[in-house]
Amino acid sequence: MARVTPQEYVEEVLSLVERIPAGKVMSYGAIADALSEVSGRNSARQVGTIMARHGGGVPWHRVVNSSGRMPPGHEQEARQRLLSEGVPLKGDHVNMSLAHWIP
């Protein structure tokens, strides 16, 4: 399998997040699984850590956990951004059944 350097893995994560179309969202586990084919590693926790450290240049609000919840400390901001993009929200969390996107 194609192992990549941590820095390239970060680039791959950011690229995939940028590829998420408006109105759709992706879970950390789905990102980890999708990138596992090019990175060799698949850990949702690692994706979350990368987003927390390097997610300042991508639509991170399109990345949620399996329950459709948003990262702590940015719930309101993410909810407002998703609402503006037409993402089906269910109260304060995303309706995964409609917004879940697979590349």
Added chain:
DNA sequence: TCATTGACCTGTG
């Protein structure tokens, strides 16, 4: 090198 931490996931009830 070891121990702790963290924007998580999967079962089970």
Added chain:
DNA sequence: TCACAGGCCAATG
């Protein structure tokens, strides 16, 4: 979907 428990893996001190 919610609550609880166990696990996974890399970054950080």
